[in-house]
Amino acid sequence: MIVFLPYGRRLKASKNETLLKVASKGGIEIQSLCGGRGLCGRCKVIVREGNENLSPFTEPEEKILTKKELLEGYRLACQTRVIRKREIKIEIPAESRLDKQRLLEEGVERSIQLKPAVKKIVLTLRSPTLKDVKPDVERLLEKIQEKTGREPKICYETLKSVPLALREGGWTVTITLWLEKEVICVEAGERKRGIYGLAVDIGTTKLAVYLTDLESGRTIATASDMNPQILYGEDVISRISFISEKISNLKILQRTIVKGINNLITEVCNKARIKNSEICDMTVVGNTAMHHIFLGVPPKYISLSPYPAVIGSSVNIRARDLGVKINKGAYIHVLPVIAGFVGADAVADILATGIHESKEKSMLIDIGTNTEIVLSDGKDLYACSCASGPAFEGAHIAHGIRAVEGAIERV
Amino acid sequence: MIVFLPYGRRLKASKNETLLKVASKGGIEIQSLCGGRGLCGRCKVIVREGNENLSPFTEPEEKILTKKELLEGYRLACQTRVIRKREIKIEIPAESRLDKQRLLEEGVERSIQLKPAVKKIVLTLRSPTLKDVKPDVERLLEKIQEKTGREPKICYETLKSVPLALREGGWTVTITLWLEKEVICVEAGERKRGIYGLAVDIGTTKLAVYLTDLESGRTIATASDMNPQILYGEDVISRISFISEKISNLKILQRTIVKGINNLITEVCNKARIKNSEICDMTVVGNTAMHHIFLGVPPKYISLSPYPAVIGSSVNIRARDLGVKINKGAYIHVLPVIAGFVGADAVADILATGIHESKEKSMLIDIGTNTEIVLSDGKDLYACSCASGPAFEGAHIAHGIRAVEGAIERV
Numbered sequence: 001m002i003v004f005l006p007y008g009r010r011l012k013a014s015k016n017e018t019l020l021k022v023a024s025k026g027g028i029e030i031q032s033l034c035g036g037r038g039l040c041g042r043c044k045v046i047v048r049e050g051n052e053n054l055s056p057f058t059e060p061e062e063k064i065l066t067k068k069e070l071l072e073g074y075r076l077a078c079q080t081r082v083i084r085k086r087e088i089k090i091e092i093p094a095e096s097r098l099d100k101q102r103l104l105e106e107g108v109e110r111s112i113q114l115k116p117a118v119k120k121i122v123l124t125l126r127s128p129t130l131k132d133v134k135p136d137v138e139r140l141l142e143k144i145q146e147k148t149g150r151e152p153k154i155c156y157e158t159l160k161s162v163p164l165a166l167r168e169g170g171w172t173v174t175i176t177l178w179l180e181k182e183v184i185c186v187e188a189g190e191r192k193r194g195i196y197g198l199a200v201d202i203g204t205t206k207l208a209v210y211l212t213d214l215e216s217g218r219t220i221a222t223a224s225d226m227n228p229q230i231l232y233g234e235d236v237i238s239r240i241s242f243i244s245e246k247i248s249n250l251k252i253l254q255r256t257i258v259k260g261i262n263n264l265i266t267e268v269c270n271k272a273r274i275k276n277s278e279i280c281d282m283t284v285v286g287n288t289a290m291h292h293i294f295l296g297v298p299p300k301y302i303s304l305s306p307y308p309a310v311i312g313s314s315v316n317i318r319a320r321d322l323g324v325k326i327n328k329g330a331y332i333h334v335l336p337v338i339a340g341f342v343g344a345d346a347v348a349d350i351l352a353t354g355i356h357e358s359k360e361k362s363m364l365i366d367i368g369t370n371t372e373i374v375l376s377d378g379k380d381l382y383a384c385s386c387a388s389g390p391a392f393e394g395a396h397i398a399h400g401i402r403a404v405e406g407a408i409e410r411v
Numbered sequence: 412m413i414v415f416l417p418y419g420r421r422l423k424a425s426k427n428e429t430l431l432k433v434a435s436k437g438g439i440e441i442q443s444l445c446g447g448r449g450l451c452g453r454c455k456v457i458v459r460e461g462n463e464n465l466s467p468f469t470e471p472e473e474k475i476l477t478k479k480e481l482l483e484g485y486r487l488a489c490q491t492r493v494i495r496k497r498e499i500k501i502e503i504p505a506e507s508r509l510d511k512q513r514l515l516e517e518g519v520e521r522s523i524q525l526k527p528a529v530k531k532i533v534l535t536l537r538s539p540t541l542k543d544v545k546p547d548v549e550r551l552l553e554k555i556q557e558k559t560g561r562e563p564k565i566c567y568e569t570l571k572s573v574p575l576a577l578r579e580g581g582w583t584v585t586i587t588l589w590l591e592k593e594v595i596c597v598e599a600g601e602r603k604r605g606i607y608g609l610a611v612d613i614g615t616t617k618l619a620v621y622l623t624d625l626e627s628g629r630t631i632a633t634a635s636d637m638n639p640q641i642l643y644g645e646d647v648i649s650r651i652s653f654i655s656e657k658i659s660n661l662k663i664l665q666r667t668i669v670k671g672i673n674n675l676i677t678e679v680c681n682k683a684r685i686k687n688s689e690i691c692d693m694t695v696v697g698n699t700a701m702h703h704i705f706l707g708v709p710p711k712y713i714s715l716s717p718y719p720a721v722i723g724s725s726v727n728i729r730a731r732d733l734g735v736k737i738n739k740g741a742y743i744h745v746l747p748v749i750a751g752f753v754g755a756d757a758v759a760d761i762l763a764t765g766i767h768e769s770k771e772k773s774m775l776i777d778i779g780t781n782t783e784i785v786l787s788d789g790k791d792l793y794a795c796s797c798a799s800g801p802a803f804e805g806a807h808i809a810h811g812i813r814a815v816e817g818a819i820e821r822v
Contacts, residue, residue: 136721301574306543321567
């Protein structure tokens with residue numbers, strides 16, 4: 001049996017069949033320009049498990065694959081034959097796929113009142129003299145207090161940039177203030193350019209980011225991809241099992257999702273032609289397992305009765321502490337979770353739809369790899385969740401097709 | 412002219428003389444068991460500057476020096492000859508020195524009232540049930556509030572360890588609380604063992620650490636060494652010049668001092684037979700330049716009129732953000748500085764002597780590479796500082812000897 005990732009398709013293989021053939025018989029289209037002669041190098045796949053059940057490298061593979069690719073387990077699907085019919089796991093990297101996963105990333109935007117957590121303020125200070133040698137940071141904080149009436153702290157990374165910014169800007173700087181209580185960025189001179197925020201949805205299967213202009217409230221670019229953790233299990237339970245094997249696996253899954261988010265950040269920044277450092281705020285939602293893994297918090301016990309979460313309240317954490325590449329001083333706000341299996345994504349659903357303010361009986365259904373249902377009786381909210389991936393996302397389906405190009409999307 | 416570091420001795424060399432000979436004529440004793448025949452490998456030195464003015468490697472050197480040592484610029488002093496009388500800088504690493512720098516690390520202890528910033532509290536929680544699935548962290552924080560009346564936060568690194576600690580300890584844990592406002596450590600079960608603090612003095616020339624039992628207030632181990640930054644300049648001005656050349660040099664000097672502190676931490680922990688992670692608090696003092704460099708804050712402007720410091724107030728920073736190897740959640744408290752050239756060390760002097768509480772005219776003098784003088788008129792304090800290294804620490808002296816073994820210490 002060969003499992004093809006990231007689709008989760010399990011296909012039977014005959015002895016001596018090439019991986020390209022097996023995939024193609026099962027409806028999985030891998031790029032191939034040379035008709036399987038090992039010349040074009042378009043059908044690269046990665047062997048994740050069961051290498052010992054495959055034929056040895058061929059001459060074309062040794063010629064086409066780079067040393068780095070060889071170390072990472074790459075093969076050419078047209079050259080690699082099944083020699084033993086055991087369990088084999090093959091990943092088809094994005095560049096080798098003919099189809100493209102169709103992911104929903106648009107939605108209806110509700111009009112809301114803008115109240116961003118970050119704002120920019122331009123300040124002009126008096127330079128120090130021999131009679132007034134107040135230190136740079138105290139000089140800046142005093143000016144902020146004078147202008148805003150607030151007494152914010154300054155974050156350590158930002159503090160380091162103060163002396164140069166003050167002098168480069170001729171004692172005029174633009175500060176970015178987070179929740180009126182912390183200076184998270186100090187730039188030389190007047191920086192009137194926009195200030196951006198990022199909303200991130202970590203789904204079990206899908207990862208989506210939305211770049212927002214915090215002055216206008218407009219979503220100016222979106223990007224999405226498969227959740228790259230899918231290599232380590234298709235559903236939350238199998239990923240939690242993977243982590244339970246060895247605690248270092250938690251780091252692997254955390255790094256995988258952070259890397260996926262960073263890729264999408266690069267994509268939206270390129271689309272909007274801004275720099276990563278211009279993103280000064282970020283909000284993350286996900287089910288409880290995705291939430292815990294993103295934070296590097298062990299999710300083991302949410303899969304064991306009585307299924308308690310590790311942390312329920314919202315978390316503000318510095319982007320750089322997680323390796324997320326936005327402004328160095330920026331915080332990531334992670335929404336609260338409701339229970340072990342009703343996560344921050346459900347909280348976001350509630351806020352986005354406003355069901356919590358509804359006076360009528362209403363129901364909210366969020367169908368994904370896990371489906372969450374929230375019922376309002378006009379007063380209280382009741383929430384529950386269950387796995388729906390196998391039915392709706394096409395994992396392990398024998399007939400039919402996943403939401404890829406070629407499937408019917410609209411009639 | 413050859414400069415021998417870390418002594419700062421400048422010695423004249425004749426053409427064709429070995430480094431061992433030059434050092435020995437100048438009273439600097441380098442280990443040598445084989446009498447300069449290149450057999451024992453004890454006279455290793457490191458060439459820091461002027462390599463082109465020295466003879467090529469000899470056969471014994473190629474035999475004795477490891478590849479790593481070659482890459483780091485090591486030579487055997489007995490094999491290396493001066494071929495051009497230009498500027499050469501040679502470092503004598505600790506293991507090659509015959510003498511040992513004598514550093515003062517004892518002092519008079521004043522009796523003070525103990526009020527440590529950290530304390531341990533043992534808590535026993537009820538385990539979650541299907542009727543009470545409160546998340547682990549909220550469960551813990553609620554118990555803390557119940558027991559202490561405080562509502563502390565929990566630090567992110569510590570948060571990750573909560574689920575395992577709770578279950579390993581059978582729902583009994585020992586928490587470490589910082590300033591009653593943050594949980595910085597959670598350990599499984601009852602941990603009655605001591606809680607330790609570290610005082611660190613970063614002198615321009617000398618680095619000293621004092622390990623303190625925060626329950627008894629006793630200093631239980633001390634260790635000191637030369638400030639390893641001395642390789643990059645003997646006084647603060649030359650180190651600031653080094654940083655002003657290239658901003659990445661600031662990172663080099665910061666890492667150097669952190670590495671030096673980590674070495675001394677290992678030393679005191681070994682002496683006291685405790686683990687690094689048992690140190691849950693740390694206080695650092697130093698003159699303004701050492702203070703800024705330790706924090707990674709550019710010190711350039713404190714050497715330029717009107718000599719403003721970058722930050723004057725005290726700083727609490729997480730040890731792990733600086734790479735200091737004590738408890739992961741522990742904070743480092745850096746004392747405030749008074750001005751560009753009157754630093755946190757002077758503040759510590761004032762606090763330690765209590766001169767600020769004195770009703771009489773009194774004077775405090777701290778002689779080091781820089782000397783600070785504080786005068787009290789019974790009401791106000793006046794402070795100043797000047798460089799005294801060349802006079803008192805033996806830098807560049809032509810006659811006499813530095814405070815090394817062999818110098819008269821007591822009669």
